Amino acid sequence: MMCNSRYRLLRIVAKYSTDASNTEFRVLDLRKGSGESAMQGRGRFQKRTEGGPQLLPPRETRMPIDQDWPSVWPGPRTFHPASVPLPVRQGYPAKDLAAPPGKYANAELMKIPNFLHLTPAAVQRHCQAIKRFCTPWPSKLTNEDACDKYFPVQTTTCDYLHSSPSIRDPLARIVTLQVKLSSLPLEGRTRDKFLRLVQERYNPETDMVTIVVDRCPTRKQNLDYSHFLLTVLYHESMKEESWEREKSPLDNELFEWQTSASRAAIDSLAVKQKLDPDYIQHYSEALTNLMNKGEDQETLADYKERALRLLGHSRN
Amino acid sequence: MIGKSVFRALNGRQEFVKRCSKIVIRASSTVPQMSLPLSSENSNPLPFFRSKQNSPSLHGSNNSGQFYTIDPSIKKQLFLYGGIPKTYDDLCKTFKETCMMIREPALEIMDYMKSTNFNNAATRYCLYGKIGTGKSMTMAHLLHYGFENNFVIVHVPWAPYWYKFPKEYSDCPTKEGMVDLPLDAVAWLIHFKNQNSHLLADPKLSVCQDWEWSKREITKKGAPLAEIVEMGINRVKHSTNCIEALLQELKQLSDLKRCKTLVVIDGFNIFFSDKTKIKTAAFEKIPPKRVTITSPFVDITKQDWSNGAVIVSVDDLAFFRKDERNTHYPRGLLGAEGFEHLDPFIPIETKNYSEKEFHYCIEYFLDRRWIINPHAASEEGRKELAFLSNCNPFNLLKVTAPL
Numbered sequence: 001m002m003c004n005s006r007y008r009l010l011r012i013v014a015k016y017s018t019d020a021s022n023t024e025f026r027v028l029d030l031r032k033g034s035g036e037s038a039m040q041g042r043g044r045f046q047k048r049t050e051g052g053p054q055l056l057p058p059r060e061t062r063m064p065i066d067q068d069w070p071s072v073w074p075g076p077r078t079f080h081p082a083s084v085p086l087p088v089r090q091g092y093p094a095k096d097l098a099a100p101p102g103k104y105a106n107a108e109l110m111k112i113p114n115f116l117h118l119t120p121a122a123v124q125r126h127c128q129a130i131k132r133f134c135t136p137w138p139s140k141l142t143n144e145d146a147c148d149k150y151f152p153v154q155t156t157t158c159d160y161l162h163s164s165p166s167i168r169d170p171l172a173r174i175v176t177l178q179v180k181l182s183s184l185p186l187e188g189r190t191r192d193k194f195l196r197l198v199q200e201r202y203n204p205e206t207d208m209v210t211i212v213v214d215r216c217p218t219r220k221q222n223l224d225y226s227h228f229l230l231t232v233l234y235h236e237s238m239k240e241e242s243w244e245r246e247k248s249p250l251d252n253e254l255f256e257w258q259t260s261a262s263r264a265a266i267d268s269l270a271v272k273q274k275l276d277p278d279y280i281q282h283y284s285e286a287l288t289n290l291m292n293k294g295e296d297q298e299t300l301a302d303y304k305e306r307a308l309r310l311l312g313h314s315r316n
Numbered sequence: 317m318i319g320k321s322v323f324r325a326l327n328g329r330q331e332f333v334k335r336c337s338k339i340v341i342r343a344s345s346t347v348p349q350m351s352l353p354l355s356s357e358n359s360n361p362l363p364f365f366r367s368k369q370n371s372p373s374l375h376g377s378n379n380s381g382q383f384y385t386i387d388p389s390i391k392k393q394l395f396l397y398g399g400i401p402k403t404y405d406d407l408c409k410t411f412k413e414t415c416m417m418i419r420e421p422a423l424e425i426m427d428y429m430k431s432t433n434f435n436n437a438a439t440r441y442c443l444y445g446k447i448g449t450g451k452s453m454t455m456a457h458l459l460h461y462g463f464e465n466n467f468v469i470v471h472v473p474w475a476p477y478w479y480k481f482p483k484e485y486s487d488c489p490t491k492e493g494m495v496d497l498p499l500d501a502v503a504w505l506i507h508f509k510n511q512n513s514h515l516l517a518d519p520k521l522s523v524c525q526d527w528e529w530s531k532r533e534i535t536k537k538g539a540p541l542a543e544i545v546e547m548g549i550n551r552v553k554h555s556t557n558c559i560e561a562l563l564q565e566l567k568q569l570s571d572l573k574r575c576k577t578l579v580v581i582d583g584f585n586i587f588f589s590d591k592t593k594i595k596t597a598a599f600e601k602i603p604p605k606r607v608t609i610t611s612p613f614v615d616i617t618k619q620d621w622s623n624g625a626v627i628v629s630v631d632d633l634a635f636f637r638k639d640e641r642n643t644h645y646p647r648g649l650l651g652a653e654g655f656e657h658l659d660p661f662i663p664i665e666t667k668n669y670s671e672k673e674f675h676y677c678i679e680y681f682l683d684r685r686w687i688i689n690p691h692a693a694s695e696e697g698r699k700e701l702a703f704l705s706n707c708n709p710f711n712l713l714k715v716t717a718p719l
Contacts (some may be wrong), residue, residue: 048572261656269619269660273436294643300663307660311439313428 026054057083070122078119079109085115145163150184153228157219174214178228186237189244192253194237255291259283279310363683367418372426372461375418381676385417386460394459397507398473401452403713412686417673419450422457423668428662429461429625434576437619440658442584442631444646445666448710451629454666455580458627461688467578467624468521472504472613475583477636479604487597488556492591494608495594501555501609507550508562516542520574525563529554532534541565556608563612567621577624579616583634587614588654591636617658628658630650669707677709681716689719
């Protein structure tokens with residue numbers, strides 16, 4: 001049905017385009033038997049006119065290519081197929097092999113947001129308009145790393161708008177503070193303590209500490225609290241308590257050769273028999289790798305090879 | 317009978333043959349079943365899967381994959397109280413010979429032992445591998461090697477037996493909180509005596525210090541080592557103390573170069589587990605470290621003595637089924653404590669059969685008539701067996717059993 005109406009519209013376009021001027025008014029004729037319909041059926045069993053009343057051709061067919069698009073679509077607007085000169089298709093076809101439905105009377109296209117009001121040209125115009133209120137971009141911030149270096153702390157907040165009696169949203173108070181651990185001067189014991197305090201808020205893959213604060217009613221309070229938290233975390237990590245020295249090898253996250261029982265065993269062995277210090281070094285590396293990386297063919301084979309060399313065994 | 321057959325032959329030869337064959341069959345049923353030819357009786361040159369060398373000291377990589385025979389008298393001395401896994405032992409009874417495959421892990425350890433500097437501390441070798449790959453069999457092979465080279469053998473066939481199926485347990489009278497396994501200790505001493513009977517007569521093996529068992533029973537310094545063994549066997553009360561004394565003496569004697577000791581313990585990881593079936597008199601379940609028999613064997617696997625070797629195996633089967641750790645690697649099975657005790661050691665892996673070993677094994681089974689099904693001997697059949705068993709020695713045994 002729609003196809004037919006399209007063909008009909010094209011025929012009308014053809015008719016109109018041959019006219020001298022496009023600004024001719026259409027003549028409104030409400031009589032049943034007039035116009036083209038008069039040509040078709042007669043009598044009681046007249047055929048219903050196809051496609052309904054005569055329509056103007058869609059605007060998109062008359063749009064020049066070099067038109068000013070931001071003027072055509074100045075603001076966010078529901079998709080209007082006749083105003084968009086693009087053969088857009090959206091949705092699942094009724095039959096498997098058919099093309100997706102076209103843009104006319106396509107509810108899916110109308111439901112989704114479109115950004116036709118934010119084409120590069122439009123954005124450039126916005127920027128030009130705002131430019132006189134802006135300061136220049138800092139010259140030293142040429143890449144991501146420079147941004148991280150000079151602005152290590154990132155604060156994220158979210159604003160919500162409501163078209164209801166109240167414009168407030170309780171979620172607007174949430175503040176997320178993100179900082180890279182490498183930008184803080186922590187290492188060894190202090191870094192370990194910091195990570196224990198921060199726990200799952202640290203992502204080892206991105207090296208980011210993320211602190212989400214929502215305990216206060218206003219955003220400003222949460223922001224201040226997040227800054228306070230960061231300060232406290234850092235200073236607490238730097239402090240060393242007396243009970244921290246009670247940390248035993250059992251509490252270590254990774255195997256440490258220096259404090260291990262294996263090292264003591266090798267040392268006591270070295271008293272009785274000659275052990276090459278190079279071989280001890282290699283052996284300790286293999287053992288550390290085995291313990292930290294986990295046991296598998298590779299690490300065990302490595303350990304075996306170095307143990308053999310250390311203990312002075314070889315195959316003929 | 318014969319006349320009739322001749323007459324029939326004129327009419328149809330087939331019937332003659334049938335009659336004759338019937339006579340033959342009937343005749344053989346009265347003769348006793350022919351026994352499998354033993355390899356030692358075979359006057360023909362040995363098949364390729366058998367090794368001429370029956371002495372482990374002379375085994376080399378050229379013998380890899382071949383089967384060698386253990387003399388019945390040696391088997392009786394070494395393995396009477398355990399050492400060869402029961403399934404394989406039954407197989408040996410079926411085959412009427414004890415043959416073992418010479419495999420890479422055993423050859424490797426023997427190589428190391430041949431080139432060891434025995435002035436250095438005793439090296440610990442840890443055998444590990446998936447279930448059924450031949451850890452216990454390798455240990456049996458090495459036991460034979462040690463026996464041939466006059467090592468004093470300290471052998472625990474399967475340590476978990478003590479903790480899972482103890483013969484009898486009682487609270488230790490001398491040590492607080494510990495539990496004795498007196499009968500198991502006596503059994504082990506008998507096993508030790510049996511394995512080392514030829515060496516215990518050596519006058520060099522004499523006690524280095526006085527050992528006091530009770531007010532009236534003392535073993536003086538200079539007495540033969542066999543006296544401690546006898547004391548332990550006869551006086552059940554002192555059996556565990558005797559084991560402790562014996563193993564300490566062996567360490568000292570080895571240091572003094574009066575003997576060399578080979579310690580072989582199967583299922584070593586049980587010593588560092590935390591469960592047993594043993595209970596105190598107050599019905600409290602205890603871990604292995606509170607059992608008196610554990611400490612002497614853990615002690616002898618330390619590296620504070622020289623002139624010997626320690627071969628230990630770790631197996632997931634050593635644990636109770638509920639506590640199994642589903643790993644075959646030594647660190648996982650020994651745990652932190654066990655690994656720290658054994659470190660540094662040489663981990664030796666036992667693997668599934670290689671193509672050559674698999675081929676030799678199938679040939680051996682065919683030779684011994686373990687596999688009778690003709691399809692199994694074919695190329696396709698072997699591939700099927702290799703796939704079904706994944707070339708795992710134990711699985712191959714099970715898979716070929718019905719054939």
